[in-house]
Amino acid sequence: MIPIVRTPLPSELDARMTTLTGRIQQEETGERLSTARTLWRQSHTRATVTAPIRTVLAGMAAGAERCMYCGDNQGTDIDHHEPMFRAPLRTFDWYNHLLACSHCNSHHKRDRFPVDGQGRPLLIDPSAEDPFDHLMLSLSVGEYRALTAKGRESIEVFGLNRPILARGRQQAFAVVEMCLRQWPDAVRGKSVYRPDRLVRIIREQPCADVCQAMLRQVELPGAAVIFKDVPEIVAALRDGVLRGALLR
Numbered sequence: 001m002i003p004i005v006r007t008p009l010p011s012e013l014d015a016r017m018t019t020l021t022g023r024i025q026q027e028e029t030g031e032r033l034s035t036a037r038t039l040w041r042q043s044h045t046r047a048t049v050t051a052p053i054r055t056v057l058a059g060m061a062a063g064a065e066r067c068m069y070c071g072d073n074q075g076t077d078i079d080h081h082e083p084m085f086r087a088p089l090r091t092f093d094w095y096n097h098l099l100a101c102s103h104c105n106s107h108h109k110r111d112r113f114p115v116d117g118q119g120r121p122l123l124i125d126p127s128a129e130d131p132f133d134h135l136m137l138s139l140s141v142g143e144y145r146a147l148t149a150k151g152r153e154s155i156e157v158f159g160l161n162r163p164i165l166a167r168g169r170q171q172a173f174a175v176v177e178m179c180l181r182q183w184p185d186a187v188r189g190k191s192v193y194r195p196d197r198l199v200r201i202i203r204e205q206p207c208a209d210v211c212q213a214m215l216r217q218v219e220l221p222g223a224a225v226i227f228k229d230v231p232e233i234v235a236a237l238r239d240g241v242l243r244g245a246l247l248r
């Protein structure tokens with residue numbers, strides 16, 4: 001999981017969503033969820049609201065429209081981060097929408113939304129906070145370690161350590177490593193790859209969290225230990241031009 005920069009909605013779309021929220025708010029409290037679900041599923045809403053929302057979310061997502069939770073699969077669903085049943089008035093709240101793959105959305109997260117004793121959310125919203133404040137990625141095994149309670153719940157609810165994701169991250173690490181080995185020669189014009197091509201390969205592949213974790217962990221005091229098996233890529237990870245092109 002990586003930080004996502006949320007972009008503004010077109011004014012016309014924002015106005016439509018405000019109108020729909022107003023229609024839900026007019027209902028009695030006990031009827032709001034039913035109304036919200038009906039409005040969300042209407043064909044007119046799908047054409048004029050949900051389809052444009054998905055387009056904006058796709059532009060915010062990493063790589064080839066990747067899921068904002070696992071980063072591996074293509075994002076196909078608009079997920080209500082705080083589920084509709086819990087907060088029907090947030091059904092058309094732009095700040096409650098994220099792009100998710102069907103596996104993360106339907107098989108793992110579903111309607112789960114854990115909170116702490118004070119009612120504060122315990123799921124990471126990558127568009128509102130930095131996931132790396134709550135999670136540490138082990139590059140060697142491709143699995144996350146929780147740094148906070150929010151990190152722990154997010155790993156469990158989103159299934160972030162499921163084996164197929166761990167394998168995908170290990171593969172992503174290998175791809176990024178190969179690109180970084182090419183970087184010095186590419187900059188000098190002595191590689192079959194141009195620097196911009198290497199950047200594109202890294203940015204477009206699945207599991208963008210691997211590259212982001214590498215760029216951050218190389219700045220930690222223990223970087224020599226973290227990258228002890230691949231010390232030759234450390235200089236590339238610290239290259240200002242490359243970091244500027246890759247850091248989110």
